[in-house]
Amino acid sequence: MSEIRLESVSRIYGRSFALHRVSLRLRPGALTAVVGDNGAGKSSLLNILATLDKPSDGEVYFGEHTWATYAKKGRHKIGWVSHDSLIYAELTGRENLEFFASMYGLDNPGELSKTWLERVGLTDAADRLSSTYSRGMKQRLTLARALLHKPSILLLDEPMTGLDQAGRTQMTALFRQLCAEGCLLVLVTHNLSMLQDLADHLVVLRRGKLVHDAPLGPEDDILDIYRQHA
Known part of the structure; x- marks a missing residue:
């Protein structure tokens, strides 16, 4: 996968900007964390990256x-974890x-399923109804x-929700x-503490605008960066 580039991307709903002229580079082999208050434009950005919403500009x-x-041709290369699990109860x-x-x-759907159930720690519950x-x-x-x-490409919207410490x-x-x-x-995510040892790059959005975009080093304090920009 090559990098993803956003060039002056805006998303407008009615007369309001959900995103306003955002330029950004996302690189493979790295986890980019996107943070910001409610209404900052995080979901709009994910929807555009998932090719669900088209940029207005x-x-x-x-x-x-x-x-x-x-x-049209690349959506099958995207993995998407949103608030809707798409799981059949x-x-x-x-x-x-x-x-x-x-x-x-x-x-080999059977073997694939077995492999991923193991990787996410659900082998023992594999044959239980997911409603339980x-x-x-x-x-x-x-x-x-x-x-x-x-x-x-893997897009993750609050992926740690409901997980205990072992699961995280x-x-x-x-x-x-x-x-x-x-x-x-x-x-x-809204959970900044989980990002400290996970994220390679931090993006902060505020009212639809990109206010911080930089790689993270071991000495960087994510909460401090967020307080300065959000």
């Missing part, structure tokens, strides 16, 4: 492809993953669903592994 380049081209964890693997047209899962377990299953097809530690390790494999990760 400006352009997004996925490598050399424009937003319009990638929306009447199916078991295993059946959910096998169903989505079949929908993606992937080979805790919030954290559903979040793990949602992440496995988003990763079945080996996306080169496991997901952090998984995200670091995905980065090492060259995946491009973008994570939106």
